Amino acid sequence: MDGSLDSGATLRRPELELLAPAGNFTCLTAALKAGADAVYFGADNFNMRSQSAFSDTDLPDITSQAHAAGAKAYLTVNTIVYEDERSVLDQLLPRAAEAGVDAIIAWDPAVLLAARQHGLPVMLSTQASVANTAALRFYHDSLGVNRAVLARECTLEQIRQIRTELDEAGLEHLELETFAHGAMCVAISGRCFMSYHQYGKSANRGECLQPCRREYSVSSKDGDLAFDLGRDYVMSPKDLCTLPFIEQLIEAGVHSYKIEGRNRNPEYVSLVTAAYRRVLDHCMSRPDAPDEAWEAQLDAIKTEEMERLHSVYHRGFSEGFYHGQPLNAWSESAGSSASRKKFHIGRVLNYYSKSGVAHVRVENQGLKAGAEVMVLGPTTGVVAFSCPEMRLEERVLTEAQPGEEITLPVPDKVRRNDTVYIRVER
Template identity: 40%
Template sequence: MKKSFNGNNVEICAPAGSWESLSAAIRASADSVYFGVEKLNMRARASENFTAGDMAKISRICRKSGVKPYLALNTIIYDSDIPEMKRICDSAKSAGISAIIASDIAAIEYASSINMPVHLSVQANVSNIEAVRFFAKFADVIILARELSLGQISGIVRAIEKEKIIGPSGKPVRIELFAHGALCVSISGKCYMSLAAYDTSANRGDCYQPCRRRYIVKDEETGFEMAIDNQYVMSPKDLCTIRILDKILDAGVSVLKIEGRGRAPDYVSSVTGAYKKAAGLWNKGRFSISAAKKLEVGLESVFNRGFWHGGYYLGDKAGEWSGISGSAATLKKIHIGEILNYFHKAGIAEINLSAGGLETGDEILITGHTTGARKMKIGSLRIEGKSAVRALKGQVATFPTDFKTRKNDKVYLLVPSS
């Protein structure tokens, strides 16, 4: 069985931007999750952030399932933020959070001073072994910049091994890499476009994403507008590395991070599950391109802006632009209702079709705080105890499930996006 260079199994680190996504990540067999609380994290605007008071519950849920919880405290920290930063760090330590992900030296140094493990955020833009040597004084895990090539990544990992660079735990520093998800048009941690345009800083978790919008090129003197092939000239496609996961892991990467704290629970479930399976195949020496492409079908079904396969890791220049404002997912979710009840002994769910109808053979998605994100096909329906082929909007119906649902879980019909 293959293992990463430091002898550990590959760790899949999944995003948790909500209770539903947290449950989805755990059910998809994530090894760790990362989340933010309140405002001092890079998804303060995009995700349903937790509060500091939620951390004890998050820790309990994760540890019950053998999952490590990491707190993202990865924004720029100003003097006025320091009391809040310290309060959050103290709360994380008391709650039993496994590590803090940070890039600002104020947060790194304070976390270290209270013996709180630190993972160095991608926002620190670590791109060379000298930076690794420096940050190893504070961090056991270092997330490398997304703009490096596989050769550069491998060189850094081998240097850690050769020089025996250890972190505060006394163990070799582990290297983490973003494996999937949205890419910024700028270099990691260096974008100021939102700040310049709207006075809301991306580096404070408050990005308005002007890069995801359409633009035209206009001559100010004549008013002439130039035609361009793609109006989304600053919106990269999403990073997808599943086809080259063997190369990434062979390079010595220990932790694979999935971007997406602002994404829905079905995204978290599908992407986490796919990369977990791919890493498992690599562990067993059975990884192949054909197997990766089969797993890629699931990735295509959830939110994506199209895929840049391999990204900068293959040494390619930026140039894979999305061409769309929203998602290129192959499946579309249509909200049709909510779960009213679940009958444990019979394994039957009762649904209130408040927003749409349902037929036998339909594929649905059920999401909830504890349920996470579960997909299933409707095998049979009953209305008022009688068998039915379809149930209409406004009706209450029941159907068998092979997993537990909960009251108020949301139900979506999954249909082809075309």
């Protein structure tokens, strides 16, 4: 996938936003430390990722952490809302406004109208399937929407046309957001009824159990023939990855680049956010005149970051719909295709800031010097490093065994009860 621009192409230079998921406080910290410009998260109600939801009482802590890091905080209220739930909605939105939430991500008009009443900016969710300027102008003029997450089925050329039409209509302030990385759904803009039909758990209520990603056996009615559908799972798309051509999205006029993954782990959030942060920053440093050295450096950065992206959870990578319909872009197996996996090995007992050393209890398996270590915690986020050495009291060890308490140097502050992992090649 070659993302290079033609030498005569003009790279738009809006104030870009890298938007990262926060499914819990550890992921929130990981996203902010990795350089996210904004984070999005859900509360107990009206959240398309019901398993990754904060309590209403967490909202002040989330927004204060985001704002302290110079980032914005967006609350997703993007499920359908039934009539008997409007009173619950009227309780949630004032709390969001009081907590300082920067915007609400929604698509149900009940939410859009209620958010306006409480003085909350609204961003249109991809659930609305907006794919043209007429729809954008309708939501902008009638409901005050100033940003829309375009339908996932839009191509780069269609996005470019939408941006041009908006600019020519004097709507330069109406921002476009697209998904840059993460899981894709087999259904149009994620509106699927398969989970609800099978289990009574609706995808449109944030409860999808993803039956589409399983392996199935298909047999003839008379029982003579049977097939196991395993490799190339026919309803499980690969994950979206735009990093190889992200400058084309910039050129098309996209303002915000969303990373999917509120159900994924802090390691994924940290690494993916950092990868896109690095590439976006380099893209925005592009000189006005063609520069071969800059292009070569961009290619080198992409190569390095793609290797890191391959190391964390993914189902294989696809360009999505950006360059046309993604034919045959199905995952090849269930679960992750990551090149590395992590194992829990212990817990932090203490941290000594003067010496930059962590006191760790090794619990589940041994730890060898030179191993790739990762520490995760709600306040720490993700701290990853290669373990150069470790000590048991004053004795230098090449390997620590379960049950031993050791000290090891860490590059950043960790905290008591943080979880310690090692990462190894599959």
